[in-house]
Amino acid sequence: MRLPPAILGNAEEVLREILRFTAPADVTLSRYFKDHPRLGGRERGAIAECVYAVLRNKTFFTDFAGAGATMRRLTLLGMAEAIGVDSLGGLSDDETAFLARIKDIDRSLLPPKKLANLPDWLYDKFVAQYGEEETQQLAAVLNTPAPLDLRVNSLKADRDKVIAELATAPIVAEPTPYSALGLRIQKKPALQNLPLFKEGAIEVQDEGSQVLAQLLGARRGEMVVDFCAGAGGKTLAIGALMRNTGRLYAFDVSEKRLTKLKPRMARSGLSNVHPVVIAHERDAKVKRLAGKIDRVLVDAPCSGMGTLRRNPDVKWRQQPEGIAEMTQKQASILDGAARLVKFGGRLVYATCSLLNEENDGIVEQFLATHPDFDLVPMHKVLAEQRIALEMGDTLKMLPHKHGTDGFFAAVFERKSAQAGTAKADEPAVESGDAADADAAA
Numbered sequence: 361m362r363l364p365p366a367i368l369g370n371a372e373e374v375l376r377e378i379l380r381f382t383a384p385a386d387v388t389l390s391r392y393f394k395d396h397p398r399l400g401g402r403e404r405g406a407i408a409e410c411v412y413a414v415l416r417n418k419t420f421f422t423d424f425a426g427a428g429a430t431m432r433r434l435t436l437l438g439m440a441e442a443i444g445v446d447s448l449g450g451l452s453d454d455e456t457a458f459l460a461r462i463k464d465i466d467r468s469l470l471p472p473k474k475l476a477n478l479p480d481w482l483y484d485k486f487v488a489q490y491g492e493e494e495t496q497q498l499a500a501v502l503n504t505p506a507p508l509d510l511r512v513n514s515l516k517a518d519r520d521k522v523i524a525e526l527a528t529a530p531i532v533a534e535p536t537p538y539s540a541l542g543l544r545i546q547k548k549p550a551l552q553n554l555p556l557f558k559e560g561a562i563e564v565q566d567e568g569s570q571v572l573a574q575l576l577g578a579r580r581g582e583m584v585v586d587f588c589a590g591a592g593g594k595t596l597a598i599g600a601l602m603r604n605t606g607r608l609y610a611f612d613v614s615e616k617r618l619t620k621l622k623p624r625m626a627r628s629g630l631s632n633v634h635p636v637v638i639a640h641e642r643d644a645k646v647k648r649l650a651g652k653i654d655r656v657l658v659d660a661p662c663s664g665m666g667t668l669r670r671n672p673d674v675k676w677r678q679q680p681e682g683i684a685e686m687t688q689k690q691a692s693i694l695d696g697a698a699r700l701v702k703f704g705g706r707l708v709y710a711t712c713s714l715l716n717e718e719n720d721g722i723v724e725q726f727l728a729t730h731p732d733f734d735l736v737p738m739h740k741v742l743a744e745q746r747i748a749l750e751m752g753d754t755l756k757m758l759p760h761k762h763g764t765d766g767f768f769a770a771v772f773e774r775k776s777a778q779a780g781t782a783k784a785d786e787p788a789v790e791s792g793d794a795a796d797a798d799a800a801a
C-alpha cells in the first residue's frame with residue numbers, strides 16, 4: 361500500500377532541521393512526532409527510516425542529487441532507499457525519472473572514500489588505524505541498520521523460556537554468540553506492551569554492552585560502582601550478575617539520565633542499585649568511597665563512533681577537536697574513578713568508540729601515570745567469564761567482525777597493599793559503613 365504523498369513534505373521538513381546538526385537526530389525526530397500527533401505509526405516509521413537513510417548515505421546522495429541537490433531530492437532518495445520507490449505516491453514525472461536513473465547506478469564502482477560515506481577526517485583516521493580494506497568492511501556495516509538485541513534478566517527468566525514466549529508473540533529471537541544472556545531479533549517489533557518486558561524479564565541492550573558488563577566480574581555481596589551509569593544499561597546487567605546482593609552505586613553527572621534508570625530498576629526487581637548524582641569525577645561523594653570498592657566500571661563518555669549503525673548522525677556532528685577534548689575528560693574520569701578501587705580490586709575502562717585515541721591511548725596514559733595498577737590481559741578476563749571471544753590485551757568488539765556495536769574495554773587490577781603505592785593525594789580510607797550510606801543519599 362502506498363503512503364500518502366504528504367509524508368514526503370513531513371520528511372523534508374524534519375530532515376532540513378536534522379541536517380543542521382544542532383541536536384541528536386532521535387531527539388529532533390521525537391519532538392517532530394510530538395508536534396505532529398496526526399502522523400500514524402506507519403508514516404512515522406517511514407519518515408524516521410528516510411531520515412536515517414539520508415544520514416547513512418549523505419555523501420553519495422548529495423553527489424547523486426547533483427547540482428539540484430535540494431532537500432526534496434535528498435528526501436526522495438532517502439524514502440526510495442528506506443521503503444522503495446513503489447511505496448511512494450505523488451511523484452512528478454521528473455522525480456520518477458530521477459529515481460530510476462539513480463537506481464541504475466552501480467554503487468560498487470564508486471571510489472572507496474565515497475562508498476564509505478564518512479567525513480574525510482574520520483575516514484583518514486580509520487584508514488590509519490584499520491587499513492584501507494578493513495575500513496571498507498567496517499564502513500559498509502556501519503552504514504546498515506543494527507539488529508535489536510535483548511538481555512534476559514537472569515533474576516526473572518532464562519533464555520530458552522524467553523525464546524519460547526517471544527515465539528508466541530510471534531517474534532523470532534536467536535541466541536547471541538558471546539553473551540549467554542543475549543537474544544537477537546532482526547526486525548524491530550514493539551516490545552513495550554509484552555508481558556515479558558513489563559515484568560522486567562527482558563531489556564534492550566546490544567550484545568557488546570552485555571559483554572562489557574560481564575567483564576567487570578562483579579560477584580555476590582561486593583561493593584561495586586558504575587561510574588558513568590547513564591540510564592543504566594550496564595548497571596542493570598551488573599546488578600543481576602550480583603544476584604541482587606551487595607551494593608551497586610550508579611554514579612552520573614546527569615540527573616536526567618539517572619531518572620530514566622528508575623523505572624527500569626523497578627521493572628528489573630533489583631534492590632541493590634543506588635543511583636547517585638555527582639557534580640564531577642572529584643565530587644566529595646566519590647572521595648568518601650576511596651579505596652573501598654571491589655569493582656569499578658568507567659563506561660566513559662566518548663565519540664560514540666561504534667554506534668553509527670544506530671546513530672548515523674554522530675559521524676556528521678563530531679569534529680576532530682571535540683574528540684581531542686573528549687580524551688582529556690576520559691583520562692580525568694578514569695583517574696577519579698581509580699581512587700575508589702580497593703587493593704586487589706578491579707577497574708574496567710570502556711567506550712563505544714572505534715578510535716585508538718579514546719581507547720588504547722587512554723589505557724597507555726593511565727598505566728604510565730598509575731604504577732599501582734596492572735593491566736589484566738583480556739584473554740584472561742574472558743576465560744574467567746567463559747566468554748568465547750579471542751582477544752589480546754584489550755577487548756575490541758567490531759561491528760563487521762562480531763555483529764555488535766563497536767566497543768572497547770581494558771581491565772586493570774590494583775596491586776595489593778604491599779606491592780602498591782597509594783597516590784600521595786589520595787584521602788585516607790574511612791572506616792565503617794556510614795560514609796557509604798551518605799554517598800548513596
Ligand SMILES: C[S@@+](CC[C@H](N)C(=O)[O-])C[C@H]1O[C@@H](n2cnc3c(N)ncnc32)[C@H](O)[C@@H]1O
Nearest residue numbers: 588589590592593594612613614641659660661
Ligand atoms: C557512554 S554513557 C554511559 C552509558 C551507560 N553506562 C549505559 O550502559 O547505558 C556516558 C555517561 O557518562 C556520563 N558522564 C559524563 N561526565 C561524567 C563524569 N565526570 N562523571 C560521571 N559520569 C559522567 C554521561 O552523563 C553519560 O551518561
